[in-house]
Amino acid sequence: MTDTKNDHIPPHDKITAALVLEDGSVFWGYGFGKKATAVGEVCFNTSMTGYQEILTDPSYAGQIINFTFPHIGNVGTNDEDEEASTSAARGLVIRQDVTEPSNFRSNAHLHEWCEKQNLVGIAGIDTRKLTRYIRKNGAPNGVICVNDQGEFDIPALVEQAKDWPGLNGMDLAIEVSTKETYEWTSTRWSLEDGFGNLDNPKAHVVAVDYGIKRNILRCLSTTGAKVTVVPATATAEEILSYKPDGIFLSNGPGDPAATGEYAIPVIQELLETGIPLFGICLGHQMLALAVGAKTTKMHQGHRGANHPVMDYNTDKVEITSMNHGFMVDKDTLPDGVKLSHISLFDKTCCGLELEGKPVFSVQHHPEASPGPQDSHYLFDRFMGMIQDHA
Incomplete structure (x- = not known):
């Protein structure tokens, strides 16, 4: 539907x-999924595949995704x-009505x-027009409201x-992080x-869960690492009590500076140990904050x-997969x-890398879920650092 104001x-x-x-902009459409109202930051994703992985990526907490x-x-x-x-995203916006699935792996309709x-989903939107709006104005706050009777209190919304x-x-990492420590060996x-x-694991990695994706854990295990996953609020003492050969800082949602209030002192203490460390996405941003750099909110992400x-x-x-609305200011x-x-x-x-130390991080998602597998080598690079450090 064409949007109106x-x-x-x-x-x-x-x-x-x-x-x-x-x-005050209004986009009319047709509801699917949960019949409710959802509020969040409206962003767009250009991926052609992998909508299920995107919608269950904890890094999308607090966001409505325009595909x-x-x-x-x-x-x-x-x-x-x-x-x-469980899904951390608030809702989704799509162009065409959801069709009957056509794939041998499918066992449920997207609506179900x-x-x-x-x-909460809305279909029938001119997603290109909404994307151009976001490119021009930045990612806005928005509300999806589904009502089968077609009754909407627009001023209230x-x-x-x-x-x-x-x-x-x-700080949204605290909401999506595991509450209990667990071990992971699936590849x-x-x-x-x-x-x-x-x-037959050849190393032990402790992963700090700020909103970790399962395929990141699988990629770590595929390199030969037994992984112990700890909550975002784990202290350095707790992390080191597992005697890790390597430490991983995961992806996650929200403002890195807000999560960093409790995470940065822990990361700084971990850096002093000399244990190899690898960060992705939010973990990359908080590593940067821990060494004295700054992060900033992006216009559209x-x-x-x-x-x-x-x-x-x-x-x-x-060619990489990305999902972030904050970035490290390289000039800092x-x-x-x-x-x-x-x-x-x-x-x-x-x-970024710490010169002379086995510490590095990337903003993109090398686990490729969804996305190309060009960056899978980064997990092997991390395992190589662990073995060299042993």
């Missing part, structure tokens, strides 16, 4: 949902492609799966969007065998599976911290 009446009686932005690819739901859903047990995941505090200063999926299992990144160690360009990197990867879209910092 300052028009509080649905264009016809078949309308069952509305997306309302904080500036630029029009055919979302066409391959249905299954039990193997979920990156967490969204109901189970408590996800505008106020709800305005009143939502936004992601700046918001990456294959078409022939499904998920494997690590039988990077979310998609087609982002070119240069690795200065290999002089190779990788202190002496002794090297820029290792850079986005070829906008020259933002996509990786």
Whole structure:
């Protein structure tokens, strides 16, 4: 449906949902998933595949995802492609109505799966127009409201969007992190065998869970690491009590500076041990904060599976998967911290290394779930550091 502004009446009686932005813009459409109201930051993702992995990525906590690819739901859903047990995203916006799934792995329709995941969806939106709006104005607060009777209190929904505090200063890692420590040995999926299992680990990695994705854990295990996953609030003493050969700082949602209030002192203490350390996404940002750099909120963020990144160690360009709305300001990197990867879209910092130490991090998602597998080597690089340090 074409969006309208300052028009509080649905264009016809078949309308069952509305997306309302904080500036009063209204996008009319058709609801699916949970029949409810959801508020969050509206962002866009350009991936052509992997909507189920995206919607269960804990890094999307607090966000409503506008998919630029029009055919979302066409391959249905299954039990193997979920990156967490529950969805952290607030809702989703799609162009075409959800069709019946056509894929041999599918065991549920997207509509049914969204109901189970408590996800509020709206279809029939001009997602290209919404994407252009976000590119121009930045990611706004918005509300999806689903009502089968087509009745909407637009002024109240505008106020709800305005009143939502936004992601700046918001610690969401605490909400999506595990509450209990657990061990992980499952390895990456294959078409022939499904998920494997690590039988003979050659190293022990402690992963700090700020919103970790399951495929990151699988990639670590595939390199030979038995993984112990600890909560975001774990102290350095608790982490070191497991006698790790390596330490991993995971991806996650929200403002890194807010999460850093309790995480940065822990990371600084871990850096003093000399144990190899690897960070991804939020973990990358908080590592940067721990060594004295700064982070900042981006205008629209990077979310998609087609982002070119240069690795200065290999002089190779990788196509990567990204999902972040904050970034490390590369101009604030202190002496002794090297820029290792850079986005070829906008020259933002996509990786750093501590010179002379087995410590590195990247902004993108090398676990490729969803996305290309160009950056899988980073897990092998981490295992190589662990073995060299032994």
